[in-house]
Amino acid sequence: MTAATAQDQTMTQTWQPLCTKADLVAHSGVAAWTETPEGPVQVAVFYLPGQATELFAVDHHDPFSDANVIARGIVGDIQGEPVVASPIYKQHFRLKDGQCVEDEAVRLRCWPLRFDGERVLIDLG
Numbered sequence: 775m776t777a778a779t780a781q782d783q784t785m786t787q788t789w790q791p792l793c794t795k796a797d798l799v800a801h802s803g804v805a806a807w808t809e810t811p812e813g814p815v816q817v818a819v820f821y822l823p824g825q826a827t828e829l830f831a832v833d834h835h836d837p838f839s840d841a842n843v844i845a846r847g848i849v850g851d852i853q854g855e856p857v858v859a860s861p862i863y864k865q866h867f868r869l870k871d872g873q874c875v876e877d878e879a880v881r882l883r884c885w886p887l888r889f890d891g892e893r894v895l896i897d898l899g
Contacts, residue, residue, distance in 0.1 A: 788897050788898050788899030789888070789890075789895045789896070789897050789898075790808065790809075790895060790896055790898055791890075791893050791894070791895055792806050792808055792817070792819065792831075792887070792893075792894045792895060792896040793806050793819065793893075793894045794892050794893055794894065795821075795889065795892045795893075795894060796892070797894070798819065798821035798894070799821065800821055800822075800823050801821070801822060801823075801849055802820070802821070802849060803818045803819060803820045803844065803845035803846065803847060803849065803858060804818075804819050804845055805817070805818055805819070805834045805842070805845040806819055808896060808898065809898075810898050811898065815833070815834075815883075816833070816834035816835060816842050817831045817832070817833070817834055817885065817896070818831065818832050818833065818834040818844040818845035818847075818858070819831050819845070819887065819894070820832075820845075820849060820856075820858065820869055822849070822856060822869075825856065827856075827870065829887035829888065829889070829894065830856070830869035830870065830884070830887065831884060831885040831886075831887045831896055832844060832858070832867060832869060832872045832882040832883065832884050832885075833872065833882040833883045835882075836860045836862055836863075836865075837880055837882075838860065838862065838863045838865055838880075839860065839862035839863055841862060843860065843861050843862055844858060844860060844867070844882065846861045847859050847860050847861050847867075848861070849869075850866075852866060852868075852875055855868050855869075855870065856868070856869040856870065857869060857875065865877065865880075867882050870884075871884055872884045885897055885898065
């Protein structure tokens with residue numbers, strides 16, 4: 775093994791395949807499992823074609839109901855910001871940063887997503 779090869783193996787690649795474009799539902803959410811540095815997590819993935827940002831990933835876990843349901847929420851917008859309303863108690867979470875609109879103390883984790891051809895990649899860095 776060369777020094778360059780050893781260095782390449784120690785560098786962390788944070789973009790990982792999550793799903794394919796065919797797995798997504800336009801203007802809706804789907805749930806996916808992924809492995810983060812902190813351990814496995816369920817991610818709610820939202821695909822909003824035609825928007826400036828088309829892909830969003832937030833925690834699938836709703837902190838108010840303690841259930842994994844966020845991907846099943848209703849997608850909409852508040853003052854032009856894309857949000858998802860939790861299907862249990864209806865709190866709204868901004869998709870760009872996970873912030874709860876009704877409670878400033880609550881925020882869902884977020885991860886950047888991007889397309890790589892037909893694959894959807896998530897940045898777990």
